[in-house]
Amino acid sequence: MFSSIAEVTQALLKQQYIASDEIATVVFLAEHMGKPILAEGPAGVGKTELAKAWAGATGRELIRLQCYEGLDESKALYEWEYAKQMLYTQLLRDKLNQVMAEARSLAEAADALAKEENVFFSRRFLLPRPLLRAIMSERPVVLLIDEIDRADAEFEAFLLEILSDFQVSVPELGTIKATHQPMVVLTSNNTRELSEALKRRALYLFVDYPSFESELKIVRMRVPNLVPEVARQCVEIVQKLREMDLKKSPSVAETVDWAKALVAINAKHLDEKTLNDTLTVILKHESDVLRARRALMGGRRGMETGIR
């Protein structure tokens, strides 16, 4: 447990995550209030990364649930392992015959079998999915529910129950309550409106693209081998691209990838050719690349002639 907000920032920094004061405050609050964090914002600003860094910083295990359309309880919570149950019944056939041997009527046999029922519906045959794993875990965990906006509204409603009580009832086993309350991070790319009930239960954190300074810091930290001047230019260009009306704005992760690419090709400065060759690392649509090229190159040429 963190004792101050500065400590949060420090701990996250050790995980190579540069947290703004706002992020650190919200994480601190979440720890102390035991509430989930709902992180919204454009794709690739480090929402998922935050959960990873948080888990790393507190030494918790990270359990991740990736949401998608059609995700349901059996994929998210638990499932009975039918095949294994089947296999066991087959292998234990002799024993089962023994159990039922003394029965004289069908009803008695069924009763005898019923007594052994909980062998087959025990935790041995329970296949825990991320949510149940987070609840059953012996050690404290961080549960990352990624891209919740992709799941259906009904799944969201089902999550509410778990997020408020941190307990699950499996009809055959009874109620399983969390030994350690998991810290929950929900992320959303804002592709659809989330229900108000879910928002109400969570601390809301809007993560936006980082400012020039913090993005530069991130690049410097993640890619220390990059020439500082190039790093600066690199971030400058990315920031400029984000202002343009592109199909997909470059994310922070892509900036870092680009920086790594520039290190790999050993770029000492960011000239037109290098830029041309590597632009596809940050832009993933043909039309975006063309557009950016026109804007950047045009701008640069203009600038150069202006200097002359």
Next chain:
Amino acid sequence: MDERVIEFIAALRSAGVRISIAESADALRAIQTVGVIDRERFKTALKATLVKEPADVPAFERCFPMYFGHEGPPMQAPQGLSPEQQQQLQRAIEQLRQQLQDLMRMLAQGQQPTREQMQRYAQRAGFSRNMRGGRQLQEWLTERMLREMGLTPEQLKEALEALMKQLKQQGMSAEGREEVRQTVQGNAESLREQVARFVGQSLIQQANESPRRQRIDDLMNRPLSSLSESEADELRNHVRRLVARLRSRAALRMRRGKHGHLDAKGTIRHNLRNMGVPMELKLKRRRLKPKITMIVDVSTSMRPVAEFMLRMMYEMQDQVSKARSFAFISDIHEVSMVFAENRPQEAVEIVLQTLPPGHYNTDLGNSLNTFCQSFADAVDHRTTLIIVGDGRNNFNDPRLDLMQALKARARRVLWFNPEPPYQWGTGDSDMLAYVPFCDAVHQVATLKQLADAIDHLFQHR
């Protein structure tokens, strides 16, 4: 402090942010955790617990300084005056006119104005209990109040000169006078700031007194055509919320659709891995694939409500995968693509621009004709056809034969009409002639009626 926070929450609510009781309790807990020493963190804590929508952030940013600013920067007494000089200052002030005396006590001696004093000034500036308004009103009132207090730059200059003259007569040294001058100027800045905050806070508090819920209900029942700009904005948000509700309702129906019939083939195939023992049942999923085709009248008579209807259409198209939208005045145009490619506000504007209103040229008959000839594929046995219009046809042929054909083809035909039933069939209205060919006709003049109509859409099929 808690009380202040609760007042602040009330202000946020009246500014349109939805905050539940659980959330306000969270906010109080969060403050206890973070503490109140660091203003930025305090703010973040409130923001994380209270504001759950990016759209509400501006309201939060606007209200926060009103409640948790300091009351404005504090005023200071002049430093480094000897007791003798202070007496001189005191006497000089007493020599001034009554009005200037009050002002200079505050400015030169650093006396904070009391709340009552502020209220008195505000009243003289024309502030009244039933004033409601935004930024502009706030600026105007602040200006008036500054004038009333004698704080505008010109007034202040004059007052300061008067004081300086008196001080000189009292025999104060030049340095002393300079000190007083600087103090006065510094304090005047602080006082201006305080006045602005005072006005802002008072306005927000007054807004609180008119409960918002009532206003929404009121808006829900007001005709769409008689709304002011800001009310319309508010309503637009409400439409969005409505459609979000629609979405979850549609999802619910999808879920019900899952409980289908037993799929024997699927069950056997799936259970092969369980040695043919049918452990997991497979059900035939009855997929609900609603198709919606909407036709909206955007002619002159419909203009005031057209925007809302188009917006609803936009949201519907977002919602139902097979939705097509058409707009007409004299002839019909498909607008599905415009909706698919643009953001809501732009899309609606584009449609209204491409179909400019003319004079008495509405022709539903002709539009239906084109519709049946060119876009006949938009209506089949699964389609719910929604026509939005007032049925005012300028005495053109209503083409009831086409309407009948459409009814036979479509699963259901609905009509949303903004006019009240008693006006149907009057003048050039062909509404009554169309009614027999509709499965349901809803009057949709207010948002509430629209909400009810949309509810029906998914309830009965």
